[in-house]
Amino acid sequence: MPPRIRVRPRVLCLRIASPNAPVQHAYASLATATTPAPPIDQTIRSVPPVLRYPPTQPPSHKPPQVRKSQLHRQYQSLLKSSPLLLLFQHNNIKAVEWMSIRRELAAALAKVDAEREQAGLEPLAQEIKLQVIQTGIFESALRVVEFFKPEDDLLDSASAANDPKTQASAKIPQTTNNTADERFTHGLSRRAYEAASNRKLKLELQPLLSGPLAVVGLPSVEPQYLKAILSTLAPSKEFPAPKRKANPAYHEPEVQFGLQKLMLLGARVEGKVxxxxxxxxxxxxxxGIDGLRAQLVAMLQGVGGSLTSAMEGASKSLYFTIEGRRMDMEEKEKGDGESEEKD
Amino acid sequence: MITRFFTDVRVRFNPFSPRAKPARLFLSLLPPNARASGMKIDSQMLPRASKEPATLAIKFKDGKEMNLELDKMRITEVMEEVDRHSRQLARKEELTGN
Known part of the structure; x- marks a missing residue:
């Protein structure tokens, strides 16, 4: 009977796990391999700066991977890119109703687009969306946008482009990969957080930012689009809703029930509330802005006309008084002469 | 909040006043099918400069009318106040077996 050899499964596993990697043996005396000396360039000149983080992802104060941070960033970009922002409150609007409201809004905006294209203007309907927001995060983003104004650009302190000393031609900011770095200018940085968390600064929009909110952002102040949005989402006397004959889809119960629960609260136009x-x-x-300009020009022209007439009037009256005075004095002189002659 | 005994809800508020929060929250507490199930909801928004207090007027199914000054209350107090009557109505309904 052959002797029994015990199988040790653990050892087997280990061997199988790394079959190709040979076990490395080395003598301690040979381990002190010398690294070659650096090239003479590097010893004379300073090492070119290296960006320590991906250029699109500078270090963030809050963990960047969470939904909160991403929403914050998204709202900041929405606030910065839309000079005209409408705020709505939505009270328990159902998904179907949201869908129909958005459909009607898109249809109304598409109509405006067609008009503008005929006039040779840029269509904007694709960029105008009705968006439900997280109120708290939106408020925080608004604080950052309003109160965090970094005047210095990151690239100001960067090493000059095309400097023969640097290897790359791209400008590289000299910020470190540390969140506490004071030079960061992006909205998620710790510096932005600290600027925005100053509770002494009050937002003008603050009282509106509670409860369930939705926003519509316009990439430029275009009253044409605003008109379409208001007559669709918040119809009133000045902005009547489309007639049933003109747009039967607008009068479907889903749209109407949804619109009853949507309230226009206010607007933020170029930073003003x-x-x-x-x-x-x-x-x-x-x-729009051209109309305003035309009004201003007309007003100024009117002012100019009245101004010239007013000044003319003044000079005329002055002329008349002086002339009158002169005549008067001449008459007196004559009178005096006559009287002298008489005497 | 028990909303099934309301027949008529009237809210007036100035959204730019920080005291209007309970009024707005009250509107957001009404169920999505409130209007379809026969409740009349009328929300009136005051202009920004107005100093008028936010008010809430509710009519119940038994005819009781309730007028609340919302600018001195929190939303929990409003709910308590409204629910006190709604619970009585619910109990009555239960006892009559409808």
Missing amino acids: FDQEGTKWVGGIDG
Whole structure:
């Protein structure tokens, strides 16, 4: 009977796990391999700067992978890129109703787009969306946008491009991969957080930012689009809803039930806050910024005309008084002469 | 909040006043099918400069009317106040077996 050899499964596993890697043996005396000396260039000049983080992902104060941070970043970009922002409150609107409201909004905007294309203007309907927001995160993002104004650019302190001393031609900011670095200028940086968390600074929009909110952001202040949005989402006397004959889909129960639960609260136009009336006023400007310019020009022309007539009047009256005075004095002189002659 | 005994809800508030929060939250607490099931909801928004307090007027199915000054209350207090009557109505309904 052959002797029994015990199988040790653990050892087998280990061998199988790394079959190709041979066990390395080395003598300690041979381990002190010398590294070659650095090239003479590097010893004379300083090492070119290296960016320590991906250029699109500078270090963030809060963990960047969580949804909160991403929403924060998204809202900041929304706030910075939309000078005209409408705020709505939505009270338990169902998904179907949201869907129909969005469909109607898109249809109304597409109509405006067609008009603008005929006039040779840029269509914007693709960029205008009705978006439900997380109120707290939106408030924080708004604080950053309003109160964090880094005046120095990251690249100002960067090493010059095309400097023969540096290897790359791209400008590289000299920030480190540390969140606490004071030179960061992005909205998620710790510096931005500290600037925005100053509670002494009050937002003008603060009282509106509670409860369930939705926003519509416009990439530029275009009263044409605002008109379409207001007459679709918040119809009123000045902005009547489309008639049943013109747009039967708008009068479907889903859209109407949804719209009853959507309330326009206010608007933020180029950093200023407007209430409902103010929003309607902005929507009522005919022809947008060009219309306003035309109005201003007309007003200034009127002012010019009246100004010239007023000044003319003054000079005329002055002329008349002086002339009158002269005549008067001449008459007196004559009178005096006559009287002298008489004497 | 028990909302099934409301027949008529009227809210007036100025959204730019920090005291209007309970009024807005009250509106957001009404169920999605409230209007379809026969409740009349009328929300009126005041202009920004107005100093008028936020008010809430509710009519119940038994005819009781409730007028609340929302600017001195929190939303939990509003809910308590409204629910106190709604619970009585619910108990009555239960006892009559409808």
